[in-house]
Amino acid sequence: MSEKLPVADFATDFDHVDSTWVMDPYPIWEDLRSRCPVAHTDRYGGAWFPATHEGVTTIAKDTVHFSSRSVIIGNGRPTEEDLPAPIGLAPPITSDPPFHAIARRLILPAFAPGPINALEPQMRAMCVQLLDRFGDDEVVNAGMAYANYIPPSVIRQMLGFPESDTERFLEIAHITIENVDKPEEERIEEFVPVNEYFLAQIEDHLANPRDDMTSFLLNVELDGEKLPHELVSGVMILILVAGIDTTWSAIGAALWHLAQHPEDLARLVNEPDLMPVAIEEFLRFYAPVTMARLVKEDMDYLGCAMKQDDWILLGFPAANRDPAVFKDADQFIIDRAENRHVAFGLGIHRCAGSNLARLELKVALEEFIKRYPTFELADPGAVTWSQGQIRGPRNLPLRTLR
Amino acid sequence: MKVSIDAELCQGQGRCFSIAPDVFGFNDLGNGVVLGEGTLTPETLKLARLAMANCPEHAIFIEESS
Numbered sequence: 353m354s355e356k357l358p359v360a361d362f363a364t365d366f367d368h369v370d371s372t373w374v375m376d377p378y379p380i381w382e383d384l385r386s387r388c389p390v391a392h393t394d395r396y397g398g399a400w401f402p403a404t405h406e407g408v409t410t411i412a413k414d415t416v417h418f419s420s421r422s423v424i425i426g427n428g429r430p431t432e433e434d435l436p437a438p439i440g441l442a443p444p445i446t447s448d449p450p451f452h453a454i455a456r457r458l459i460l461p462a463f464a465p466g467p468i469n470a471l472e473p474q475m476r477a478m479c480v481q482l483l484d485r486f487g488d489d490e491v492v493n494a495g496m497a498y499a500n501y502i503p504p505s506v507i508r509q510m511l512g513f514p515e516s517d518t519e520r521f522l523e524i525a526h527i528t529i530e531n532v533d534k535p536e537e538e539r540i541e542e543f544v545p546v547n548e549y550f551l552a553q554i555e556d557h558l559a560n561p562r563d564d565m566t567s568f569l570l571n572v573e574l575d576g577e578k579l580p581h582e583l584v585s586g587v588m589i590l591i592l593v594a595g596i597d598t599t600w601s602a603i604g605a606a607l608w609h610l611a612q613h614p615e616d617l618a619r620l621v622n623e624p625d626l627m628p629v630a631i632e633e634f635l636r637f638y639a640p641v642t643m644a645r646l647v648k649e650d651m652d653y654l655g656c657a658m659k660q661d662d663w664i665l666l667g668f669p670a671a672n673r674d675p676a677v678f679k680d681a682d683q684f685i686i687d688r689a690e691n692r693h694v695a696f697g698l699g700i701h702r703c704a705g706s707n708l709a710r711l712e713l714k715v716a717l718e719e720f721i722k723r724y725p726t727f728e729l730a731d732p733g734a735v736t737w738s739q740g741q742i743r744g745p746r747n748l749p750l751r752t753l754r
Numbered sequence: 755m756k757v758s759i760d761a762e763l764c765q766g767q768g769r770c771f772s773i774a775p776d777v778f779g780f781n782d783l784g785n786g787v788v789l790g791e792g793t794l795t796p797e798t799l800k801l802a803r804l805a806m807a808n809c810p811e812h813a814i815f816i817e818e819s820s
Contacts (some may be wrong), residue, residue, distance in 0.1 A: 457783065464784035465768065628772060632808075690807040698810055702765040706785060710768070 381670040396427035399663035405674035413699040418645040442590035468707040479719035496750030499603040503596045512564025550585040601744020605638035636693035639669040642741040724752040755794040774801035792818035
């Protein structure tokens with residue numbers, strides 16, 4: 353693969369894996385809102401980026417003109433063959449109506465507040481265990497040794513996969529979400545072990561059925577028939593990928609913020625009831641997830657001459673910073689009472705795991721600040737950010753002050 | 755005064771039943787539902803309004819009859 357050219361102008365040549373965007377995308381989006389407001393690039397075979405809340409929400413709700421059959425921008429335009437509509441590779445996130453509703457109905461009950469809230473005690477115990485591993489260390493890596501272990505352990509338990517596979521999960525999520533600009537052949541090759549892993553887990557569950565989501569998916573019936581294994585594997589890949597990098601990023605970003613804002617940290621320590629409101633502001637201000645859509649047919653839309661199979665980079669984090677909708681949008685206000693943020697998306701593809709994500713974020717933060725009521729960045733220059741459509745800190749060394 | 759949720763618009767964002775658990779609950783899919791008849795008292799009206807102002811799908815409606 354040849355070296356990428358640096359971005360000349362984000363309005364006409366944007367690249368969401370460009371280092372400027374990865375480090376601090378917010379000034380770029382603010383600039384785009386004032387002069388586009390829909391940016392374009394010829395990269396990735398052609399893509400559009402609406403920078404306003406209105407543009408993002410209009411497209412998110414419009415399943416007539418936009419398809420979800422691929423939600424991660426790859427290098428080049430997808431073909432019907434490698435991404436079959438309307439089901440897609442990882443239903444229901446990659447599904448369009450009408451199949452979407454069938455697949456979504458299937459998985460939603462498992463992610464409703466009832467079953468999710470039941471996970472809280474084991475989640476809390478796991479966070480305490482992770483914190484115990486830090487011992488008396490003054491500097492702790494809240495990214496690589498805390499935030500990133502929580503979601504995979506939770507999802508692994510839900511799917512009923514071996515405890516020893518937690519590390520393997522991280523690799524799989526990384527392969528799928530990051531490195532989007534690798535050549536297609538390399539991407540396909542990288543996916544081979546991922547598919548093999550899931551099929552092996554399915555085999556194991558067929559031989560030894562148990563009370564977990566994998567067995568649930570293998571037993572559930574659609575029109576009187578069990579689901580094909582590729583479909584089960586697709587849903588499992590979705591649950592795993594959508595549930596790991598995303599929540600890890602949200603936990604990490606919240607800790608990164610608190611490390612630099614002692615006044616907010618002190619309020620959370622002293623006013624535990626503030627946590628639910630604060631969590632919504634963390635979600636608004638540091639929304640980790642950007643999705644993608646595909647243009648279904650040539651059309652003029654939001655003043656743009658869109659072509660069939662152009663990508664849309666659907667920036668929920670950008671929508672959340674739009675001053676047209678949020679007062680003092682560029683200010684983090686820990687007790688913001690009115691907060692109609694769209695961190696979990698909008699419309700029929702609203703994040704199915706939002707109840708789980710919120711609970712993980714709450715428990716992870718509560719336990720961390722209980723153990724460490726004061727902390728700061730140990731080395732601001734050492735903090736690294738993920739590249740791709742999920743944004744959050746990866747390396748996050750914090751100095752704990754006792 | 756009565757509150758209602760438009761089931762066509764609700765996508766289960768989950769804001770209403772966490773902000774106003776005395777007014778809203780959820781069904782087996784995690785979508786919001788109004789508890790009971792949805793009749794509001796002055797206290798629950800405040801919370802219902804706050805939930806309305808936080809619903810990203812604009813799915814909550816309050817009928818302010820005299």
